Amino acid sequence: MNQAAALTGRALNAVSLVSPWLAGETTYRIFRLPLKRARPRAGERALLERARTARVRIDGETAVTYRWGSGERPVLLAHGWQSRGTCFEHFVPGLLEAGYSPVAYDAPGHGDATGATTTVLAFREVIQHLADEHGTFEAVISHSVGALASVLALRSGVRTRRLVAISQVGEFAHLFDGFCGQLALRQRVRDELRTRMEQRLFPREHDIWRHFSTTYAPERITVPILIVHDEQDRVVGVDQARRMAEVFGGQARLVTTRGLGHRRILADPAVVESTLDFVTAAQDGTTEVPAASR
Known part of the structure; x- marks a missing residue:
């Protein structure tokens, strides 16, 4: 402590x-108070300069949304607590190269959004707004609380063809x-x-x-799921990921890493590659979850 x-x-x-x-x-x-607000790093600032930005009112505050690419075949990037949309900077180039259009956001109280306090419900509302704007996502790539918010959104009607949950918070009680x-x-x-x-x-x-919880009513989410988690994550224990993988069975594949922690995992080349392989498998007509390991 x-x-x-x-x-x-x-x-x-x-x-x-x-x-x-x-x-x-x-x-x-x-x-409900994020104790710090993530600022863009050097690579993220370059990413921001190329983004099409917009603003949307969420729960009395203004969230910021970002889009890269042509708008075709959108992939949602859902950030976690005390983070921002550009935390996925290492995923965007590969998605663009493969012909996808990455879509991200800064939830209220995060990044360049307004507000001091927020909840997972505000995260879910931003995701629902982006789904209304872009339609079915080719994939949702989520991190930490963003994974929980994404699952809540999917159970509320948001559609995607694939789901990636990295360092996921699986249970609200957690x-x-x-x-x-x-x-x-x-x-x-x-x-x-x-x-x-x-x-x-x-x-x-x-x-x-x-x-x-990400493990509640699994029958309502029928898409392939890739779960990635570090065994030494001190913020969210790997047991959260294992529980989700167990509940979804053959529909999901769990990939564990070691020594990357909770946030640095988003910059790991092997994690990025495994995620992109999983996402692009959808365009090849592959329905089963591909094998992936470190």
Whole structure:
């Protein structure tokens, strides 16, 4: 636990002794607050200069969308928490060369979008907007929370021919437990936060802890899936990926790496190559998930 998280957790625990309500309100806001905003790196800035950008209102904020290529055969790039659309810079050249049109976004509270707080529902809403604009995606390449948001969007009617989930957060409860664990929150604060999430974030949803998971209702997602995860990922354990692979069975293939961590995996040439091979297999009429390994 870093010092800032330790101090924040101790403060929230202390406040809960006097006012559980105030501790719950503060914790709820922090949960929806990306603690840092990703800035484009050198390679990403060059990518931004070539992108066609647009803006869309999402949940009272302005998300930013990006498109490269002719617009034909769109491939969605779905970023994760504290990230931005251009985090997929190493995937874009290969997709363009193969004749695809990469489409990405900065969700509210991320990249060049507006807003300070956000949720996975805002991520899903951006994806749904892009699907309305571009139609069926040839593939969705997602990372971290972007994978969870993509699966939620697919279950809500967004269409794709293939799905790639890299460093995926498979269960919403994993986000909750990881957040509470990082701050070492007392049970009273956890209960206050859980109540607010159930009542405010998902007031019309039943059993969000099960339904908001990549493994829920697998029969509703019938496309081939490639799951890529690093065995030493300290942000999201590889067990999340293994659980998804087990639930989807022969429909999915799990590729594990070692030593790449949670974010650096997106820059690994072998991961990029395996992903592009998987995506381009669709245009060859291949329906089964191709073998891939490091």
